[in-house]
Amino acid sequence: MGAEGTTVDTAGNAPPGQAFPRRAQTFPELTTQEIARMRGFGDIRTYRDGEKLFETGKPGPGMFVILSGHVAITQRDGLGHVTPVINQGPGQFLAEIGQLSGRVALVDGRAEGDVETLLIPPERLRALLVAEADLGERIMRALILRRVSLIQAGAGGPVLIGPSDSSGVIRLQGFLTRNGFPHHLLDPATDHDAAELIVRYSPSPTDWPLAVTAAGTVLRNPGETELARALGMIGGSTDHKIYDVAIVGCGPAGLATAVYAASEGLSVVVTDARSYGGQAGASARIENYLGFPTGIAGQALAGRAFSQAQKFGADIIIPTAVKSLDCSRTDGAFALALDGGETLRAKSVVVASGARYRRPEIENLDKFEGRGVWYWASPIEARLCAKQDIGLVGGGNSAGQAAVFLSGHARKVHMVIRGGGLGASMSRYLIERIEATPNIELMFNTEVVALEGTEGVSLERVRWRSRLSGEEDSAAIRNLFLFAGADPATGWLDGCGVTLDRGGFVVTGAQSEQNLGRPVTPLETSVPGVFAVGDVRSGSVKRVGGAIGEGAQVVAALHAFLGDTAKPAL
Template sequence: MAHPRMADAFPILGAHDIERTAAFGSLRNYEKDSRLFHSGQTGDGLFLILSGHVTLCQRDGLGASEPMYEAGPGQFLGEIGQLSGNRALVDAIAQGEVRTRLLTPGCLRELVVIDASLGERIMRALILRRVMLIERGIGGPLLIGPGGSSNMTRIRGFLTRNTLPHRVLDPASDARAKAMLDAHSPSQEELPLVVCPDGTILCNPAENTLATHLGMLDLPDEDKVYDVAIVGAGPAGLATAVYAGSEGLSVIVLDGRSFGGQAGASARIENYFGFPTGITGQALTARAFVQAQKFGVKMRIPTQIKHLDCSRKDGDLLIKGEAGSQIRARTVVVATGARYRRPDIAQLSTFEGRGVWYWASPIEAKICADQDVVLVGGGNSAGQAAVYLAAHVAKVRIMIRRESLVATMSRYLIDRIAATPNIELIANGDIVALEGDADGHLIAAHWRERGSGTEHRLPTANVFLFVGADPETDWLADCGVVLDKSGFVVTGVASETNPAPAMLESSVPGVFAVGDVRCGSVKRIGGAIGEGAQVVPALHAFVAVAASV
């Protein structure tokens, strides 16, 4: 398991550091061949080895097992999932008698907060281990089927956005994959097969089904009342979670797909404060995701929210989810951001996942490598995606409705696009139709000049749409939260139901809104994060008053 940062990923703690963990753990002894944790099963927490040796083994759902690493005295076992008590991604097998100190997830979080220097070393190691597992596809599900299919892309995108390791086995080149398909004879609609670490086989599963089998979704404690329930795990929601959790509020974050929101799909953000060389949206939001869990924030992702009940019949707000699930909270922060806008193009949905994309990640870049692509949109997200794709494809044609990019895109991106030889700008254009082949895959886009009305056929197998977004507020219908004419949440405006709201508070007392979903917000990552921090004092004040009643 050689890696350039192996020493950081598997440090050896000295006697003094080991002694500092004593107040946070309990002793556990294991006999030879005992398993400290099992791949695919919920583990007890982080194990610090006091004596003996433990072998870490990778094991997949098809039964293959292979030793990865042997850890000895002074080393600890686990990865970033142990902060929240998630399922183990590898096996840990005692080689002879082993004496350990177990730090449960709660005790581990307490240690990394109280002991900053030791906590930093532990956190760095746990994060690097997850990165190494992702790079090698160790510990997650096996995806069996054609690599470029729309459903394979959908499932890989879901796992990637949630930083879950996985491997793709193509039956055309992998004997085990071919044998699996021969044994199960799935139809094309049932592909890919997903083999979970515990051996369960799913046929082209929906995201929530897959999440349940991978242990991402535990049963909610419906008797627990959280101080803060945050709906939406984009930059605004994650910032709220980090600041609220660090100040001692009990917090749960809910999101329908993954953490990061639209920002998580940004190929490179170069105008965010503190990152002069830029950072990917996935990297930025993944750090916040881990940071929130460090402060005890509960994550329930993915979970679909159906409605917010603001009646406070039992004194609390009620968030209603799928299958009758519900979350009780004293306050709710609406951070759902916006959903990708789908232009009015006939049969658009037919080509989604078959040539039409709404973000540009390494998965999509690989699919369209060395091809000509069309990208529609003139905002910063479109510019970032165009520059990123230009490094992988033959040519990027940016299509905008305006005469130029000046009014909608940052100057640094305009200059970079102008300097990139394989990016072409098509101004004053609209896509009016899409053309597919007999198998339903995109082969051309038809576009119209806005001035003359002249139509053109542009051969391409991939169209990227970055044409803005609409607020994700359908779940707030009939709950009393006032929206503006475009569907954004109105905050800080006195009303009959809330005559003296806080700056980020809605027309319903205790319901706040931050980020892109809020009327009047600055549609920037920095603005969203700032509002996430700004709302926390108001949350504290509301919770304090509620507790005193």
């Protein structure tokens, strides 16, 4: 279920030059013996000619293995366009990565003639992937490649309508991209269908962009949560379930905790207010993470971990913010109040909410956020910088990775650093790369003080000041990237008894005065059963590798707290 979005002929063959990349891995054919091994995980389902097995925008029932007959896969968008994708027959299976957690289908599957299938629901599919290692590896690779193909083709998701450089379009594109959800953009200036829709709905400037779901629902400049609910990205209610562990934050630390805890049999739920990956997801290339000698994009690393967590059965709820934590444990469980009005309950809690890039004291900053001021450097923002001078504030690894990435698009990168050097805050390999990049200008002992432009429209000029001489200068800069320090995301912990340090980071282990006199693990907070990992933890090393290590390490402490004798994470 799901493919690259390439049109095919009636025989299911792609036109010349449009074949699926890695087709054999994306659409493997199962042997009779392999199907026999899978039968214990599913049930036989039959379908008549023309009957739908699954439908775009509706929760998928799981993975279908075709035993006889053929199924036509088509893409359908909210504008009424239906595009053939591929035909699949006996020995092939229909699913993509979303079916590990019962998410909505992104394409339609219709029986062509009578069809007999083996339907494997999500929970049994996860069991199959674990129990049948070799076969599970082939299936998992195919599920991931199919989602990648859908994303690359912009197939199966919402249609965004609006100017490609508008702040609303960039905001929603960034949200969908960071969450691995396919979509495509139509600009009314060049696309006839988009122009017709604009005439019909007559949006005002504040309505941009329009988002059209597969069901034809039109949303005017929706918020991320509103769009996510309309697309079925947020699953069903969890009000009546008590999890072993609730993880707040889906960055590297939270994902590592989810993978190790779920793989060892704990029931796990993970929430995040934005997307999986956290700040690490903004890294264009991480080159000093163990096992990736050529480097890996932060979003790619997070995407693999996200798929792993789903494979082992972790429930992941994005975007959903936790408003508060109740540590009274009146029924033996912590209560986490969510922004949608629901309550999560869990026997233990892992705080992995990370830190957010700081908003520096810059004149007019709020007027240009999303209109030339960015806290993320992805290909979406990079396309706006083509052959322009841009500004970048910050001296840490994330700033360095962004500067190198953006230098490949911009004419010149003005890198503004408050301190007198980079050695104390940035890895040496990044410093050497920045120094070797001719279009990156380092401006030490300097700070941005003001922004100029057309309010509510676009940034046009940036002014900065030397912290040594006090002299000011400016440049025509339409895009400014801010990676200046980080503030912990711990406001939701107010009043629950968890000790914070002066900077607002979570204190763990023997550092907390409230822990004196009781044995505690290094990652446990002042509240028994509440742990903290990653950037949000006071004294953490603020590196991807460190965050992932803490996420693995905390699982042993979770087992101990829960009274489980299972083998701890390695």
